[in-house]
Amino acid sequence: MTHKPQPVDRPFWTPGVLVMLALMIAAGVTLVIRYTYGLAAVTNLSNHYPWGIWIGLDVASGVALAAGGFTTAFLSHILGRRYYEAVTRPALLSAALGYTFVALAVTFDVGRSWAIWKPVFYQNHTSALFEVAMCVMAYVTVLWIEFIPVLAERLGGKIRLLAYLDRILDRTMWVFIILGVVLSCMHQSSLGTLMVIAPTKTSPLWATPLQPLLFLTSAFAVGYPMVVVETTLATSSLRLESEMNVLSPLSRITILLLGVYMALKLGDLISRGAYATLLDGSAQSNSFMVEVGLGVILPWIMLLFPAVRRSRRWLFIAALLIVSGVMLNRFNVFVVSFKAPYATHPYYPAIGEILVTAGAVATIFFLYRLIVTWFPVLSAQPQEVSRDQA
Amino acid sequence: MTITRRGFLGALGIAGAASTLPGNAQAWQSKAPPDPFGCLVDLTRCVGCRKCEQACNEVNELPEPAVKFDDLTVLDAKRRPDQDAFTVINRYYTGRIDDRDKLVPTYVKVQCMHCQDPACVSACITGALTKKENGAVHYDVDKCIGCRYCMAACPFEIPAYEYDRPIWPRVRKCTFCFERISKEGGKPGCASICPVEAITFGKRSELLRLAKNRIESDPGKYVDHVYGEHEVGGTSWLYISGVDFRKVGFQELPDRPMPQTTETIQSALFSYLWSPLALFGVLGAVMGVTSRKHDKEDGHDA
Ligand code: SF4
Numbered sequence: 001m002t003h004k005p006q007p008v009d010r011p012f013w014t015p016g017v018l019v020m021l022a023l024m025i026a027a028g029v030t031l032v033i034r035y036t037y038g039l040a041a042v043t044n045l046s047n048h049y050p051w052g053i054w055i056g057l058d059v060a061s062g063v064a065l066a067a068g069g070f071t072t073a074f075l076s077h078i079l080g081r082r083y084y085e086a087v088t089r090p091a092l093l094s095a096a097l098g099y100t101f102v103a104l105a106v107t108f109d110v111g112r113s114w115a116i117w118k119p120v121f122y123q124n125h126t127s128a129l130f131e132v133a134m135c136v137m138a139y140v141t142v143l144w145i146e147f148i149p150v151l152a153e154r155l156g157g158k159i160r161l162l163a164y165l166d167r168i169l170d171r172t173m174w175v176f177i178i179l180g181v182v183l184s185c186m187h188q189s190s191l192g193t194l195m196v197i198a199p200t201k202t203s204p205l206w207a208t209p210l211q212p213l214l215f216l217t218s219a220f221a222v223g224y225p226m227v228v229v230e231t232t233l234a235t236s237s238l239r240l241e242s243e244m245n246v247l248s249p250l251s252r253i254t255i256l257l258l259g260v261y262m263a264l265k266l267g268d269l270i271s272r273g274a275y276a277t278l279l280d281g282s283a284q285s286n287s288f289m290v291e292v293g294l295g296v297i298l299p300w301i302m303l304l305f306p307a308v309r310r311s312r313r314w315l316f317i318a319a320l321l322i323v324s325g326v327m328l329n330r331f332n333v334f335v336v337s338f339k340a341p342y343a344t345h346p347y348y349p350a351i352g353e354i355l356v357t358a359g360a361v362a363t364i365f366f367l368y369r370l371i372v373t374w375f376p377v378l379s380a381q382p383q384e385v386s387r388d389q390a
Numbered sequence: 391m392t393i394t395r396r397g398f399l400g401a402l403g404i405a406g407a408a409s410t411l412p413g414n415a416q417a418w419q420s421k422a423p424p425d426p427f428g429c430l431v432d433l434t435r436c437v438g439c440r441k442c443e444q445a446c447n448e449v450n451e452l453p454e455p456a457v458k459f460d461d462l463t464v465l466d467a468k469r470r471p472d473q474d475a476f477t478v479i480n481r482y483y484t485g486r487i488d489d490r491d492k493l494v495p496t497y498v499k500v501q502c503m504h505c506q507d508p509a510c511v512s513a514c515i516t517g518a519l520t521k522k523e524n525g526a527v528h529y530d531v532d533k534c535i536g537c538r539y540c541m542a543a544c545p546f547e548i549p550a551y552e553y554d555r556p557i558w559p560r561v562r563k564c565t566f567c568f569e570r571i572s573k574e575g576g577k578p579g580c581a582s583i584c585p586v587e588a589i590t591f592g593k594r595s596e597l598l599r600l601a602k603n604r605i606e607s608d609p610g611k612y613v614d615h616v617y618g619e620h621e622v623g624g625t626s627w628l629y630i631s632g633v634d635f636r637k638v639g640f641q642e643l644p645d646r647p648m649p650q651t652t653e654t655i656q657s658a659l660f661s662y663l664w665s666p667l668a669l670f671g672v673l674g675a676v677m678g679v680t681s682r683k684h685d686k687e688d689g690h691d692a
């Protein structure tokens with residue numbers, strides 16, 4: 001790669017950005033109601049269903065999808081495959097944004113947002129949630145520290161503190177890079193431990209003590225597909241060169257990583273005999289089949305074909321399937337799988353919950369767009385005008 | 391990004407230290423108090439008068455209920471304990487009939503079971519929930535952040551939440567009248583008011599003996615099961631019944647304490663932080679090797 005990361009030279013205010021802004025405002029209004037009248041006013045949460053999509057999607061899927069950050073950092077900085085550096089900065093940025101919003105989503109979801117700092121002082125070491133919370137807090141910090149050089153490249157001249165920090169980081173960055181990978185492995189797996197404490201309240205399809213390992217391996221597997229998805233989205237919406245020369249080799253590694261996850265997942269299902277409930281036609285078993293069939297097995301087979309790995313469109317589709325599969329997995333574990341023994345109605349997300357989730361996603365896109373416009377994150381070159389039409 | 395290698399030796403040192411740390415897979419140990427208080431509920435005695443609900447409401451200073459406590463029509467629908475009622479009585483007809491061919495109801499008091507190894511306590515992120523020596527599973531509102539993991543974890547679906555409070559919502563559940571039973575001779579409100587002695591308060595070990603005595607001395611009247619003796623590793627609240635427990639709202643639960651698996655995983659992975667430290671060391675070593683290689687190759691790398 002001879003390209004250096006540079007700010008994107010495209011107009012910022014596009015119709016897409018305006019849509020994002022509208023969603024952000026809707027979410028903001030919902031949050032005002034939430035903090036005026038309580039969670040009951042905007043969510044369908046109840047004593048039977050204490051966790052809804054803010055935990056199942058915003059937090060659990062968010063954490064998984066930010067895995068592009070540590071998997072690319074591992075590849076290019078730790079294994080030294082600097083060839084892949086072109087995608088580490090965007091992956092770092094989306095991880096930093098992703099985790100920041102995971103932290104925000106938790107803050108909105110917990111009843112006592114003002115007390116969110118308390119686990120730092122009142123620690124319960126048997127709680128998997130404590131472990132997740134500490135790692136995520138630490139990792140958000142590490143991610144933004146890792147991002148300082150990018151900020152300094154552009155603003156170092158104006159903000160002396162940034163330039164100063166950047167100089168210190170020159171020598172200490174390796175610590176943060178490794179720390180980022182370690183923290184990721186810790187909390188990705190602990191996220192999987194969370195529901196293991198409730199085996200009688202979750203569907204046998206997902207209730208396995210292997211869940212931490214499955215969460216960890218699926219985080220490994222989803223990292224590069226996530227990079228493929230976000231790079232393809234960014235380069236096509238900003239009309240940049242497609243970077244297939246980096247993405248195709250990444251997808252070869254994914255065959256191995258996704259394969260390991262698939263083997264563990266199917267092996268676990270078979271060894272526990274849980275597949276017996278697969279054909280009972282329930283929402284749980286259908287959701288499981290979509291998760292594994294469309295989200296794991298199909299894209300894995302697709303990636304086996306070199307033609308898929310080389311085609312921009314087909315690689316994007318395969319990667320999108322993997323990403324959706326892991327998202328659905330997290331949603332399944334935390335929401336679909338959950339059986340409240342005494343509930344009289346099932347849980348469905350309320351409009352308010354959906355608005356906040358959509359608003360959060362929009363804000364992430366908005367900030368991503370804003371930051372790549374101002375800071376040197378993306379390496380891809382602008383396309384020639386003549387190729388715009390192609 | 392320039393990376394120096396001086397620190398890697400340090401990292402390797404940490405990795406070495408980590409690998410000598412004591413074994414990771416210690417057997418799980420129950421933290422249950424040895425001789426806690428408990429309550430024995432005898433479902434054959436309960437007459438569904440709702441006096442315990444009323445007493446609970448008074449001693450815990452809960453809000454006025456929508457329906458008066460002497461109105462028994464609420465028994466027509468199944469209820470669950472909630473943020474304003476720490477205990478409720480439900481009525482079941484299991485098909486039993488008396489001498490005059492009338493269906494015999496069974497009344498079931500529901501509240502927190504005060505598990506011996508509670509899932510809620512193990513799960514709580516801040517330790518706001520604790521199992522006390524006297525048996526009570528106690529909630530400290532000052533530590534709670536409202537994450538509701540305790541609710542997701544509780545196998546009995548007990549903790550309730552004040553979803554309509556915007557600022558300081560609380561987790562609410564039966565307190566086992568912690569303040570009262572901490573005093574010499576003190577009893578829970580519900581146990582002390584029951585007019586037919588359906589609720590007996592005492593040491594759990596004695597209650598178990600009492601329960602088994604009653605079953606043994608009248609095997610025709612009781613099913614041979616003390617609910618809570620073994621369920622989820624044992625609970626401080628125990629039940630005996632004349633009808634199959636599954637027919638009157640009780641779940642069939644495993645004898646394993648719920649936190650056993652998760653606590654084993656957590657301590658295997660994180661005791662003394664051995665695994666993160668070891669991983670840090672290994673990654674540091676790998677990074678040291680690769681960056682050295684790059685320094686040599688520099689020039690045709692970029
Ligand atoms: S019944 Fe639920 S809330 Fe009560 S101690 Fe057991 S786990 Fe905790």
Ligand code: SF4
Pocket residue numbers: 513514515516517518519533534535536537538539540541561
């Ligand atoms: S809601 Fe409160 S008591 Fe329950 S687990 Fe969270 S911090 Fe602990």
Ligand code: SF4
Pocket residue numbers: 445446447449450476477501563564565566567578579580581
């Ligand atoms: S022990 Fe106390 S708090 Fe619990 S149900 Fe009885 S009266 Fe209510």
